[in-house]
Amino acid sequence: MSENLTKVEFTNLKKTLFPKLKITKAQVIEYYIKIAPKMLGFLAERPLVLTRFPDGINQQGFYEKDAPHGTPSWVKTLKIYSETAKRDVNYVLCNNLDTLIWLANLAAIEIHIPLSKADSREKPDFAFFDVDPEPPATFKDATIVALLLKEKLHNLGLESCVKTSGKKGLHVLIPIVPEYAFRETRTFVHKIGQKLAKEHPLVVSELTETKKPGKVFVDYLQNSHGRTMACPYSLRALPEATVSTPLKWSEVEKGIKPTELNIFSVIKREKDPWKRILENKQKLK
């Protein structure tokens, strides 16, 4: 390249990553380049977990926590001792555009972030409600529950924000000051879920009930050290190339089709509903 706009050396750009929609790696990289201004803020200083599909989503992909062999020296990484693996895991931190492009070039289609930042790993800056419908409950049902949740939090003086998971449910989050341990946020989220479950037959809040058909599970367990969620604006490895898309609550009220929020449409959205959410970190009590 005559112009050095990026340090990344592109490879296999013509490779098809989403066969049903014939989406190539070049298109995936282009998506992440275009979405970067909205997405980078949520990636910064968080040890990432990647799901890579070098041969496309119809072939076996793999989870990756360790920075892969051949990671360039300009990519920032962070060693964290893993209790389960009994060794240091060398996580990738994505603090700039080049790193995001590099990840896309690795066919890291899904990018997952922890709820806490690297400098305060035990103190999350999000409380996270994973609103997960169990068939025959639908996305519509998840919408109903998410709106109930929003109302409940609002009554407690808390402003929440919402995104599609990119799969079948919704993610409701409260940006919080990193003062609480995971145990505290987990208990908080669980309690809200229990209250909702009491008030509404559609909602379940206990681990034992997760697979109850036709119910919507408000999952609190993700509020734990080492757990991750799909990063806002991450692609999902589904045939429709859906995106975990930040929404305005008014959009949720009007009703949306999560499959329509994909690699092509999300890039065209003028809205950036989560633009200022990291500036509004709240206290839980």
Add this chain to the structure above:
Amino acid sequence: MGKGSQVNVPRRPIWTGNLTIGLVNVPIKLYPMIYDRGISFRFLHKNDGHPLKYQKVCTKDQRVIPWQEVAKGYEIAKNEYVIFDKEELDAVKPESDKRIRLDKFVDYFSVDPIYFDRSYALMPDKSIEAYSLLLTAFEKKGKAGVGRITLRTKEYPALVHAYKGSLVLTTLRYAYDVVDPQGFEELRQLKAPEKVELDIAVKIVADLSGEFDITEYQDRYKQKVEELIKKKLKGETVVVEKPAEEEVKGLMVALRDTLKQLEKK
């Protein structure tokens, strides 16, 4: 390394025989006219630079098999073969009877070039008069003779015609080797174009019309590799410059836009 576009005339004929029309025989020599002069490489062992060779390896036990143990098999079903010895196949090989028999004469331009395979220059062998007579007749009438020739072990349909003041033989492909595009489903969906659009398209074609000149097209890959070879011979290190693929260009457009947005922040 011949740099020019001119290909040297080959020294030795690859075939000699007679061009036969009815009872008339014209003694003839056949020279290749078509070469593959693109860049070619040899595979080397990266570690010590020695050339690599191909070997026939048995798929059962990975043993290298000598030629005398090799037979030919015709696959009739998956992993099921009819096996042939060399002698059996030799017995049915077309005999090279050293004759190009012309069965009939056709309008040269009526032969679809899709069937053209490889061309050979026909040169007079002894009888210059007969050659000259035939050549002049072909040129005057714009005709070509159709017949057969056996080269090595294969019999080809062939066309004998005049080209640049010479008789040329062009072997033809068999019909079974050529796809009929009407088999493509896409063509079923063609619709007659709108008149206005058609007029525009016709005008574009007319505006871009010109004379065909093959020398306008150069083998750019070959030229670049030849430059690299020269540099390597001079001991210069070669800087690998990645080509800007179409995809990369598209990504650069997106990148420039994103970088602008990020600057504003």
